[in-house]
Amino acid sequence: MSGSHRTELSVRREQAFLMGVVLPEDDWTEREDPLAELTRLAETAGAVVLGGITQRRTSPDATYFMGRGKALEVADLARSHKADVIIADNNLSPAQIRNWEKLCGVKVVDRTELILDIFATRAKTQQAKTQVELAQLEYLLPRLKRMWTHLERYEGGIGTRGPGEKQLEVDKRLVNNRIRDLKHFLDEMGDRKRREVSRRHDFFLACLVGYTNAGKSTLMNRLTQAGVLVEDKLFSTLDTRTRNWRLGRGKEVLLSDTVGFIRKLPHHLIASFHATLEEASQADLLLHVIDASHPQFERQVASVHGVLHDLGYQSKPCVMVFNKADAVRDLVYVKAVQESHPQSVLVSAATGEGIDDLLRAVSRAYERTVVEAELVLHAGDGRLLSILARRSEIIGQNYEGDLVRMRTRIDRRLLDQLTGENGNGLLQVASICE
Ligand SMILES: Nc1nc2c(ncn2[C@@H]2O[C@H](COP(=O)(O)OP(=O)(O)OP(=O)(O)O)[C@@H](O)[C@H]2O)c(=O)[nH]1
Ligand SMILES: [Mg+2]
Incomplete structure (x- = not known):
């Protein structure tokens, strides 16, 4: 159809x-x-x-x-x-x-x-294709008549309701059935996605959101070497990608790239792209990417705020990332706008300028979830030692026989996860300092 x-x-x-x-x-x-x-x-x-x-x-x-x-x-x-x-x-x-x-x-x-x-x-993935098909059919349904008027022209004189009209009813039913199936399929996919995202709940998740063509995917590539598609076209990205992102020593978080927003975004699309935006709904931090070289960037910022509000994400912590600094014409003006937003940075995903400021801003947000803890574990527990080495900042450690006593700065959620499920090899949490 x-x-x-x-x-x-x-x-x-x-x-x-x-x-x-x-x-x-x-x-x-x-x-x-x-x-x-x-x-x-x-x-x-x-x-x-x-x-x-x-x-x-x-x-x-x-x-x-x-x-x-x-x-x-x-x-x-x-x-x-x-x-x-x-x-x-x-x-x-x-x-x-x-x-x-x-x-x-x-x-x-x-x-x-x-x-x-x-x-x-x-649309490339099955999920994106399904979401688009659903949005198209919902758009099509009230307009079906238009597509059948050519039949009425030929059959209009016969009876009170010509075959065109009957065909229209059949077609409406078929479309409705298909809409129901697609919704069911997307619901299942949404559940799977939610489970997938919540399995990673011990990771801090930052999510790139923003107007289409703002440079979200370029930034994703610069930060994580993800190799996602970048194009000077609207709506290059329709699927969410998530990659590991090393903020610094012992600071590993996740970064997601999402579908771009646009002014007067069709409501069907917001609704059907909910599953894609699941990442954003679970994010600890939104990175709102802005094309600061665009003549209407402030209007774009306002419409992204509108969509975030519609999705109920307005109170999520957010860093405004003014991108394409290299291509900005009136830098004084852009800087003034940027500085009027307390949580903001000016960067160029293309040249790398300002990326350190972005890393610092994200690190600050990440640090709020970090606690200092004293842990006791087996010195031979390679799996746990490697998780802690990769994902926490080890401040000091002492060997006591075949045990290690370690002071570390660790994400609260990772600590909770390690202390759950029979301790995961963690023998004792001696102290926690927020
Ligand atoms: N000059 C300049 N161009 C950039 C910069 N960042 C991205 N671009 C260009 O902007 C265009 C869009 O970049 P993308 O990364 O695809 O943008 P996006 O936000 O992912 O776009 P959608 O997926 O369509 O929402 C590409 O032509 C990029 O090369 C930058 O810092 N400076
Ligand atoms: Mg993109």
């Missing part, structure tokens, strides 16, 4: 004309180009952008979202440019899309549909 949907709505290699309505809450200044992001999205999807028109309104028009006069202008321009598709920066109702298509005679795609199309072509 989603396969045919994708082909039907794909904008690959098509000539696209863009349109957008700017509402007061969008808060665009006169100097900014409201269609810049949509242009990048359309190009990421493979379309060739011919031009675009925006209109400022106090509220959307019920029929076309934009006013009728302006809509006619868009239709004329799209026709004279021989556009195959018109792409809207706003999210349109199924009826508005139908009105547009009637007006222009070409396919009209809204922002959600465009983002879904990009996600569909970029």
Whole structure:
């Protein structure tokens, strides 16, 4: 089902004309180009952008979202440019899309549909593919009628409900069944993921979040040599990757890379990407990566805050990582913005500049989970000694016969885990100092 949907709505290699309505809450200044992001999205999807028109309104028009006069202008321009598709920066109702298509005679795609199309072509893992398919079907369901109107044209005169209408019911049922199956599958996958993440609960987990193209994966590669895909495209990453990250001697934590956020992120996507964002929900620290060289970086920061709030992560400890310092034009301004945020650093994932500041900021957060403990264990317990050497900072140790008495700075959770499950070879915790 989603396969045919994708082909039907794909904008690959098509000539696209863009349109957008700017509402007061969008808060665009006169100097900014409201269609810049949509242009990048359309190009990421493979379309060739011919031009675009925006209109400022106090509220959307019920029929076309934009006013009728302006809509006619868009239709004329799209026709004279021989556009195959018109792409809207706003999210349109199924009826508005139908009105547009009637007006222009070409396919009209809204922002959600465009983002879904990009996600569909970029999803690699089964989980990401399932999440995208679910989001696409939920988007498709109220719009199914549109796809069957061509049948009604041929069959419309027969009876009160033509085969097109019957087909529509069959199709709706099939789509609903598929949605149910996909949700079930994702729930199971979510449970597995939760178990997987909680198995690692003795590790401090930092999670990279932020606007798409901010440089999260580049930073992940710089910090952990993870070798994840980096591209100057929107939505390069759709899956979460987690890697071990050595903050320093005896300080091993985990770092996760996640799917990027975007302004007006379709609600279907937030809901269906919950499993992917499970890492972020379990994170001890969020690293909010910002493309400080982007002309609208402050707007992007605000929309990421909005999504984090919607996901309920607003009270998680967070370091704001102003990235791409090497490409910033107005460094004085960016520095002023950065310094106005108490927990923030200015870095370049590309050149490595500022990475030490980031390590210090993360270390500080990590240190809050660390306690100083005196432990007693068997000198011959190689497994335990190697865990402690790798994951704790050993301050001193004394051999007492075949026992070792060790003073160490250790993550509280690791200590809890070692003292649980029959002690794991740990004979005694002589003292703990917070
Ligand atoms: N100049 C400069 N470019 C950077 C820097 N960090 C990342 N980039 C570039 O920004 C683009 C996006 O980088 P990614 O690491 O893929 O960004 P992302 O946040 O993972 O993007 P999504 O996965 O799409 O959400 C790539 O072209 C990178 O080379 C930086 O510090 N300086
Ligand atoms: Mg990425």
